[in-house]
Amino acid sequence: MLQFDTTYLNRTANQTPRAAVPGTRPLFVVWHETASPRPTNPYGTLEYNLSPRARSSYHYLVARDGTIFHYLDPRIAIAWHAGVHDQDGSPTQVDIAGTHYRGFAVNAWSIGVELDGACDGTPISSAQRDGANTLLHYLHDTFAIPLERSHHLMHREITAPSYRHDPRGYDIGALLAEMPAMHHPRPDIGLYSVDVALANVREGPSTIYPVALHGAARFGHGAWLQVDGILNGEAIEGNPWWGHLVSAIGFIWMGLVVRVR
Numbered sequence: 001m002l003q004f005d006t007t008y009l010n011r012t013a014n015q016t017p018r019a020a021v022p023g024t025r026p027l028f029v030v031w032h033e034t035a036s037p038r039p040t041n042p043y044g045t046l047e048y049n050l051s052p053r054a055r056s057s058y059h060y061l062v063a064r065d066g067t068i069f070h071y072l073d074p075r076i077a078i079a080w081h082a083g084v085h086d087q088d089g090s091p092t093q094v095d096i097a098g099t100h101y102r103g104f105a106v107n108a109w110s111i112g113v114e115l116d117g118a119c120d121g122t123p124i125s126s127a128q129r130d131g132a133n134t135l136l137h138y139l140h141d142t143f144a145i146p147l148e149r150s151h152h153l154m155h156r157e158i159t160a161p162s163y164r165h166d167p168r169g170y171d172i173g174a175l176l177a178e179m180p181a182m183h184h185p186r187p188d189i190g191l192y193s194v195d196v197a198l199a200n201v202r203e204g205p206s207t208i209y210p211v212a213l214h215g216a217a218r219f220g221h222g223a224w225l226q227v228d229g230i231l232n233g234e235a236i237e238g239n240p241w242w243g244h245l246v247s248a249i250g251f252i253w254m255g256l257v258v259r260v261r
């Protein structure tokens with residue numbers, strides 16, 4: 001169960017009320033590292049970003065001990081974390097799912113997460129790794145942000161390297177790659193029921209395989225399926241497990257079914 005430290009929640013003046021920019025919502029995440037001179041003590045950056053002089057903020061901070069501070073609520077506040085311009089005056093910009101965001105729009109459509117660290121290449125702690133994983137799942141569950149690299153950017157990827165080079169203590173792609181095993185334990189073989197309107201059976205454990213030609217290829221909601229084998233295949237929404245079906249001679253992504261017995 002995710003427990004936030006809310007000591008600093010919604011206290012900073014460095015924010016734009018979401019209501020002031022109607023129609024925006026959190027769509028992707030920008031990951032940072034604080035570059036704190038004393039990363040073992042997160043209170044420095046938490047206090048610093050209360051000051052209007054800082055002109056910066058974020059939504060969440062994961063401390064070295066794994067504590068997750070909720071700093072601004074993404075539902076009601078746009079944080080100032082990804083910058084509007086770099087030093088040359090060129091705007092921060094990013095493409096997400098075919099849409100281009102630049103300048104303030106990057107902040108308006110994103111969630112800012114800081115991992116406390118010196119930003120000198122020292123790896124994040126294992127407690128921070130666990131905290132970041134927990135947060136990834138929370139953001140997926142709460143804001144429907146896909147657990148895919150396309151929706152998780154590192155600050156240094158969207159701004160001039162001369163301006164911001166964080167994070168350096170972790171790679172968000174590596175954290176995402178660790179997730180399937182952590183959050184989707186290998187399911188058991190047995191009897192399952194289709195939990196979507198229509199589920200395809202494929203010739204292999206990935207959507208690159210065609211829908212199975214042998215036997216029944218599609219099953220409607222509520223259909224019972226006997227799964228006699230589990231394979232590690234294409235990870236969809238972080239879930240890599242595919243079940244082999246005796247009846248249809250093919251494979252079904254286990255995210256489409258629920259256990260009957």
Ligand SMILES: [Zn+2]
Binds near residue numbers: 031032081155166
């Ligand atoms: Zn940053």
